[in-house]
Amino acid sequence: MANEVLSVAEMYRADSLAIAGGIPGERLMEAAGWALAREAMRRFPACRVAVLCGPGNNGGDGFVAARLLDRAGYAVRVGLLGDAVNLQGDAALMAARWRHRIEPLAIDIIERADLVLDCLFGAGLARPLDGIAAKMVETVDERGVPVIAADVPSGVDGDSGAILGCAPQAVATVTFFRLKPGHLLLPGRLKCGEVVLADIGIPEQVLAEVEPAAWENGPELWADSFPWPQAAGHKYARGHVVVVGGAEMTGAARLAALAARRGGAGLATIAAPPPALATYRAGDPGTIVAGLDHFTALLADTRRNVWVLGPGGGRDDQMRHHVREVLAAGRTCILDADALTVFAGSADALFRHLSAQVLLTPHDGEFQRLFGKLTGSRLHRARQAAERAGAVVLLKGPDTVVAHPDGRAVINANAPPWLATAGAGDVLAGLAGGLMAAGMDCFEAAAAAVWLHGRAASSIGPGLIAEDLIGAIPAVLTEFAAWHQA
Ligand SMILES: NC(=O)C1=CN([C@@H]2O[C@H](COP(=O)(O)OP(=O)(O)OC[C@H]3O[C@@H](n4cnc5c(N)ncnc54)[C@H](O)[C@@H]3O)[C@@H](O)[C@H]2O)[C@@H](O)CC1
Ligand SMILES: Nc1ncnc2c1ncn2[C@@H]1O[C@H](COP(=O)(O)OP(=O)(O)O)[C@@H](O)[C@H]1O
Numbered sequence: 001m002a003n004e005v006l007s008v009a010e011m012y013r014a015d016s017l018a019i020a021g022g023i024p025g026e027r028l029m030e031a032a033g034w035a036l037a038r039e040a041m042r043r044f045p046a047c048r049v050a051v052l053c054g055p056g057n058n059g060g061d062g063f064v065a066a067r068l069l070d071r072a073g074y075a076v077r078v079g080l081l082g083d084a085v086n087l088q089g090d091a092a093l094m095a096a097r098w099r100h101r102i103e104p105l106a107i108d109i110i111e112r113a114d115l116v117l118d119c120l121f122g123a124g125l126a127r128p129l130d131g132i133a134a135k136m137v138e139t140v141d142e143r144g145v146p147v148i149a150a151d152v153p154s155g156v157d158g159d160s161g162a163i164l165g166c167a168p169q170a171v172a173t174v175t176f177f178r179l180k181p182g183h184l185l186l187p188g189r190l191k192c193g194e195v196v197l198a199d200i201g202i203p204e205q206v207l208a209e210v211e212p213a214a215w216e217n218g219p220e221l222w223a224d225s226f227p228w229p230q231a232a233g234h235k236y237a238r239g240h241v242v243v244v245g246g247a248e249m250t251g252a253a254r255l256a257a258l259a260a261r262r263g264g265a266g267l268a269t270i271a272a273p274p275p276a277l278a279t280y281r282a283g284d285p286g287t288i289v290a291g292l293d294h295f296t297a298l299l300a301d302t303r304r305n306v307w308v309l310g311p312g313g314g315r316d317d318q319m320r321h322h323v324r325e326v327l328a329a330g331r332t333c334i335l336d337a338d339a340l341t342v343f344a345g346s347a348d349a350l351f352r353h354l355s356a357q358v359l360l361t362p363h364d365g366e367f368q369r370l371f372g373k374l375t376g377s378r379l380h381r382a383r384q385a386a387e388r389a390g391a392v393v394l395l396k397g398p399d400t401v402v403a404h405p406d407g408r409a410v411i412n413a414n415a416p417p418w419l420a421t422a423g424a425g426d427v428l429a430g431l432a433g434g435l436m437a438a439g440m441d442c443f444e445a446a447a448a449a450v451w452l453h454g455r456a457a458s459s460i461g462p463g464l465i466a467e468d469l470i471g472a473i474p475a476v477l478t479e480f481a482a483w484h485q486a
């Protein structure tokens with residue numbers, strides 16, 4: 001499994017462990033440069049290439065790629081930021097193996113280039129790009145010269161995906177051993193183009209020492225705990241989700257209940273205020289509808305094992321009351337939308353009652369209302385929030401992060417922009433609820449729901465509305481089942 005995502009510090013540690021284990025750094029750099037050159041050759045037949053090299057090891061990768069492309073018949077020019085005499089270690093060695101001219105970094109280098117290899121900075125970028133480096137990047141973008149980046153497009157922060165100063169728009173980014181968060185988090189991900197993961201000979205065993213705690217979301221992570229229905233099972237064995245519906249926004253609870261049923265729950269109940277019952281009863285025939293005046297009795301029925309609160313639920317004392325009672329009864333639950341917003345200003349009182357079997361699913365606005373202004377990357381903020389809340393936090397967006405209070409986190413990258421549509425979040429909350437009701441652990445269910453949700457959205461594509469997601473789930477599950485059985 002290559003889903004692990006390494007922080008920049010963890011990647012340096014992986015490099016050092018490999019070197020300490022007897023693999024020369026020089027060989028790693030040769031492999032990195034070779035991977036870069038191979039990607040260039042695969043995409044661009046013999047052409048004029050400008051290789052932009054920086055002062056560190058990212059530049060070293062560039063010298064290797066330049067040599068290999070030159071040998072393959074490409075017309076290569078190399079521009080270096082700074083002075084060649086200042087290069088150190090393996091980068092100095094690779095510069096010495098480049099037998100042609102090393103030019104100072106200047107716009108002239110890209111004047112007639114068909115392709116740019118961006119080897120200015122990789123993981124070691126310590127401050128925003130400025131001076132000629134920034135000027136080069138801006139000019140490359142203005143002229144629309146295709147770029148292949150080594151490790152990250154220079155200027156992308158490997159840990160956060162933030163842009164430090166500027167960064168070129170790459171068609172492809174070749175990175176080494178494992179992805180970094182900046183390949184998955186926005187805006188960095190959007191600068192990378194296709195991310196190509198290259199094996200440069202770092203042994204897998206170093207991961208046992210590095211102990212990564214972040215992964216790119218994908219079925220490999222949770223397929224083995226997916227709650228497929230059992231041949232001898234019955235509907236109660238598949239769990240029963242209760243969605244607490246509101247009086248006004250009745251569509252949200254209906255979407256959540258449908259998604260829960262599609263996701264695997266054997267039954268779903270919408271519990272709603274009596275005046276709204278007629279509306280809900282006129283809805284989906286397979287969803288049970290019950291009055292919230294019977295809340296205590298519903299809660300006492302332990303077969304109703306997962307509660308979803310928030311979608312269209314209303315922002316009032318009743319909502320607060322229901323959340324508190326569900327938590328006090330020790331039910332597994334998902335708090336979304338209004339169920340989060342009603343605790344703005346009294347978050348710590350909520351957090352005292354949470355556990356790792358509670359899932360919070362805020363979008364950025366709800367996240368800020370609950371956790372205040374946290375700093376750092378999206379990954380860091382989600383982790384901080386999960387630790388503080390003592391619950392699993394699913395921070396929604398184009399780069400959704402699911403974080404466990406123990407520090408584990410999953411970053412999702414399969415969601416298309418079509419998902420930014422009303423009701424999509426309600427479907428997600430219900431889907432996670434369905435998986436949890438059917439027996440999946442909260443953290444894994446959250447990751448699975450996010451991935452299936454993204455996949456369902458992609459299968460519809462342009463024109464997607466939340467209702468479509470419900471209908472798209474069976475095909476996505478069928479595809480996933482075929483993959484899992486293969
Ligand atoms: N053994 C290894 O460590 C390997 C490293 N590899 C490559 O090495 C890269 C990391 O190398 P480095 O740690 O040398 O990092 P970089 O190549 O990103 O360069 C860092 C250097 O640039 C300087 N610097 C940082 N920000 C600057 C700025 N804004 N303006 C001017 N100078 C700045 C730093 O002081 C440092 O000297 C990876 O991204 C990868 O491409 C690969 O060759 C594989 C093996
Ligand atoms: N630009 C985007 N690209 C991909 N997915 C997105 C984007 N913006 C939002 N999403 C996803 O769309 C869903 C929106 O949920 P939410 O904001 O709760 O909407 P609602 O409350 O209307 O259901 C979430 O799953 C979120 O991750």
Ligand SMILES: [K+]
Pocket residue numbers: 058118119120121122149150151152153154
């Ligand atoms: K780079």
